[in-house]
Amino acid sequence: MKMESVKIAPEEKVRKKPSFLKPWMSLKYLFKKPVTIKIPYEETQIAEKYRGFHTLNWKTCIGCNMCGQICPARAIEMTWIEGEKRPHPKIDYGRCTFCQFCVDVCPTNALGHVEHYILTTEWKDEELELFDWVPLPEEMVRKFSDYRHPLAKIEKYEDGRVKYVLRDGSEFEFKILGYGLKPPAAAKPKPAAKSAEKKEEPNPGEKKE
Amino acid sequence: MVTQEELIREARENGMELLPLEKDTYELFFGPQHMATENYSLILKMDGHRVVKAIANPGFLHRGFEKLAEYRPWHTNIALLLRICVPEPDVPEAIYSMAVDELMGWEVPERAQWIRTTVLEMARVSAYLFWMMGLSFKLGVYTAGQWAAAYRERFMALFEELTGARVYHIYTIPGGVRRDIPGDKWLRQLRDTVEYIKDKLKDFDNLVFENYITYRRLEGIGVMDKKFALNEGVTGPNLRATGVPYDVRRADPYLLYPELDFEVPVLKEGDALARALVRRFEFEQDLYILEQLLDMGPPSGPYKVDHPSLKALPRFRVPAGDAFAHVEATKGDFGAYVVSDGGNKPYRVQIRGPSIAHGIRVIEQLLVGARLADVPVILMSLDNCPPDIDR
Amino acid sequence: MIETALKALFILLYATFVGFMFMGIIRIVTARIHRRVGPPIYQPILDTIKLLSKKSNITHGLIYDFGILYAVGATILAVMFIPLGSIGVLRAYGDLILITFLLEIPMLGIMFAAMSSGNPYAGIGAQRALLTLLAIQVPLGFAIVALAEFYGTFSTYEIVMAQQTMGWSIFHFPLLLAAIAYDLVLQAMFGKEPFDIMIAPGEISLGPMVEFGGKHMGLLQIQHAIALFAETLFFANIFLGGGVVTAFSSSILNTIAGLAVLLVKQVAVLLIATFMGAIFPRFTIDQAAKFYWKWPTIIAALGAVLASL
Structure with missing residues (x-):
């Protein structure tokens, strides 16, 4: 610990004198324009690289689960999808802190982010499903430019098929075979990614076959 | 009939503490749902409108940060620990990163040091504006509070351009920073904002x-x-208002502070007016420091360390040992103590918040004899921040 | 008989509507000083309609409900006694002391209701309000005495008529001192900084009004609107000349012009109070009492002594 020389300020610069008349000068702001903007009618500027929702490139994702290990809120769960060789991450926005460490750590740059951030629901059960999704490829998400979530509805069927209905009407459908790191019984067990931490609470909705 | 003494004795045997009722005093819960105390609670025994005894009642914001930090890899603790100090979230990021840098033993590049210093100073200025908002609302002059909130918005917009979020930046990591400065336009905007706030200081005066x-x-x-x-461990502007010229930026310099030139204000009375004037002077000095940093300009080079073990962040290991790093925040002396046992998670992280010294014992002594109308003013003049008492 | 009832109803509705407009003006002027946009002027009417339509109310007994009705009733009665241009129902009987008394009763009514609710914050707020009431009596008394000595009469209507020939009251020096003291007393009666100790949102969570909600709060807002109108009207009548216009030939146009002139004077009084409220912090209760018993008392007493010479 080295002590630098401390330059102490002289006391006249720190003290001030009270007066009755000076506060009246602050009335000049009555004639100036207000600083606030009326939000539903005008819009604010969002920065270019604002940390918002995720996008996933399904072809380059190799299912290594680096994003799942580094997530501070344990919001990522790997999902086995029919037709894809490796699992893909499923992100739960109820837990996500939007820190984008998962984007930084992805070794193939498959996970990315856009600056859209608005997702509001009315506490209906089918709308709460929107919080839990496998991100879509970037060109499907960037089409909507008013900062809202790209999906309008998620429909789940009994045999594991899931249909994403986007806001412009197009649909995206796939079938979920299982969750977790180990593949479902059909494939032979591959060595999952080395994870040294303990996952103490079971992930909700985990179905191991 | 059971007397009060028997009840108190019986409760104490079972581990509880009961306070007796007296004839001339009444009890008031200055509780957590109050507009003045920011999720903190005090139990006041009052006589008329003077306080006779005050008992601090912390614990409403305990979220278990230090235990949760033992189950997450080194880098992700940044996203967790910065929620400890809400008005100034860059300070816990900086102290944790500085402690891990010391354990790793690598040298942080100069551009990253410049960026870290600028971010810390911007956080100090926004935290002083936040304090001015709180003080105005408790004194009753709402005008100054609304102006301070509006001027703080400009800093939030600058942070959004630089880091990607407005309040919780998650930007300083062990080894440097996460992103680079988005070009010269951002530096010009920062300079314009500093000039704008300097003009408005006259209005606040x-x-x-x-x-x-x-x-x-x-x-x-x-x-x-x-x-x-000095006995109670008070630091920051509260200590400088009683006559001790202690500032961590000069006593134990870190980052780029040895090359910057600023003055340290010291007053002698130790009352709420002295603390307010000391903070007002430091606000002006922080703007001057930002101007000096902008004149120096960011040095060129990488913005984070290029180490082979940073390729796969979940497996990043830190050699065994322990380290301590502290920083001068607007509230006082903020420190972090990190212990590692060689694994990819910390063994123990302990954060020392400044309000633990002046939120519990000092408040109980200062409030004796104060009027009820002075209680929120004293709390705000000490700049009590309950999240770093409870962690 | 019917004519008197219609005039009374007109005064009541006019006072309520203009009172709500005054509350809206206070909010939007304060917001512009804060550099915000502010709500539209008719916002307090919407707030009161919302409050009166809430379903369930907790009640702490008879005094809790009765205190608010007491306050509203006293304010309505006060408005009837003050001359409003050339419309008047009871203006011949309205003298200075009666109107001052009726304008202070609402605070007592709110104190009854607040203290019977059992919340310690409401009790503290009620004690502070009663002490404020005690503190403002002395300068208020001297100001009224100064007026009575100068004009030789206690009746409000005769003071208004006398000002038509002698010029406004504030152009005479002793009455100017009385007007300054009365303006400082008005700050406490409106409940604005630096004397809003009884409301004090930052310390005691709105003081007496912490337990009110729903219909009780709606009635309190109506009382506040009519009280704002009555207090500014009283000040405009005794110090600023009232609203008697005789320029036109038809009496309806005279009445409307008189009401318009009175409105301008009332808004001027309100704006001065709003400006003072936006730039000063609030006093504590013992500082406020010491302040009222020092400078405004001296100014008003000097005015009273000079007026009797």
Whole structure:
């Protein structure tokens, strides 16, 4: 610990004198324009690289689960999808802190982010499903430019098929075979990614076959 | 009939503490749902409108940060630990990263040091504006509070351009920073904002710091003397208002502070007015420091360390040992102590918040004899921040 | 008989509507000083309609409900006694002391209701309000005495008529001192800084009104609107000349012009109070009492002594 020389300020610069008349000068702001903007009618500027929702490139994702290990809120769960060789991450926005460490750590740059951030629901059960999704490829998400979530509805069927209905009407459908790191019984067990931490609470909705 | 003494004795045997009722005093819960205390609670025994005894009641914001940090890899603790100090979230990021840098033993590049210093100074200025908002609302002059909130918005917009989020930046990581400065346009905007706020300081002076009624409210309230402050571990502007010239940026310099030139204000009275004036002077000095940093300009080079073990962040290991790093925040001396046992998670992280010294014991002594109307003013003049008492 | 009832109803509705407009003006002027946009002027009417339509109310007994009705009733009665241009129902009987008394009763009514609710914050707020009431009596008394000595009469209507020939009251020096003291007393009666100790949102969570909600709060807002109108009207009548216009030939146009002139004077009084409220912090209760018993008392007493010479 080295002590630098401390330059102490002289006391006249720190003290001030009270007066009755000076506060009246602050009335000049009555004639100036207000600083606030009326939000539903005008819009604010969002920065270019604002940390918002995720996008996933399904072809380059190799299912290594680096994003799942580094997530501070344990919001990522790997999902086995029919037709894809490796699992893909499923992100739960109820837990996500939007820190984008998962984007930084992805070794193939498959996970990315856009600056859209608005997702509001009315506490209906089918709308709460929107919080839990496998991100879509970037060109499907960037089409909507008013900062809202790209999906309008998620429909789940009994045999594991899931249909994403986007806001412009197009649909995206796939079938979920299982969750977790180990593949479902059909494939032979591959060595999952080395994870040294303990996952103490079971992930909700985990179905191991 | 059971008497009060028997009840108190029985409760104490079972591990509880009961406070007796007395004839001339009544009890008031200055509770957590109050507009003045920011999720903190005090139990006040009052006689008329004077306080006879005050008992601090912390614990409403305990979220278990230090235990949760033992189950997450080194880098992700940044996203967790920065929620400890809400008005100034860059400070816990900086102290944790500095402690891990010391354990790793690598050298942080100069561009990253410049960026870290600028971010810390911007956080100090926004935290002082936040404090001015709180003080104005408790004194009753709402005008200055609304202006301070509006000017803080400009800093939030600057942070959004630089880091990607407005309040919780998650930007400083062990080894440097996460992203680079987005070009010269951002530096010009920062300089324009600093000039703008310097113009508006005169308005705040006219309204709050040179107002006759503010002096009547703040003078002689909550007096601390030098010996008491040093005994209790008070730091920051509260200590400088009692006559001790201690500033961590000069006593234990870190980052780029040895090359910057600023003055340290010291007053002698130790009452609420002295603390307010010391903070007003430091606000001006922080703007001057930002101007010096902008004149220096960011040095060229990488913005984070290029180490082979940073390729796969979940498996990043830190050699065994322990380290301590501290930083001068607006509230006081903020420190982090990190212990590692060689694995990819910390073994123990302990954060020392400044309000643990002046939120519990100092408040209980300063409030004796104060009027009820002075209780929120004393709390705000000490700049009590409950999240870093409870962690 | 019918004519008197219609005039009374007109005064009541006019006072309520203009009172709500005054509350809206206070909010939007304060917001512009804060550099915000502010709500539209008719916002307090919407707030009161919302409050009166809430379903369930907790009640702490008879005094809790009765205190608010007491306050509203006293304010309505006060408005009837003050001359409003050339419309008047009871203006011949309205003298200075009666109107001052009726304008202070609402605070007592709110104190009854607040203290019977059992919340310690409401009790503290009620004690502070009663002490404020005690503190403002002395300068208020001297100001009224100064007026009575100068004009030789206690009746409000005769003071208004006398000002038509002698010029406004504030152009005479002793009455100017009385007007300054009365303006400082008005700050406490409106409940604005630096004397809003009884409301004090930052310390005691709105003081007496912490337990009110729903219909009780709606009635309190109506009382506040009519009280704002009554207090500014009283000040405009005794110090600023009232609203008697005789320029036109038809009496309806005279009445409307008189009401318009009175409205301008009332808004001027309100704006001065709003400006003072936006730039000063608030006093504590003992500082406020000491302040009222020092300078406004001296100014008003000087005015009273000079007026009797």
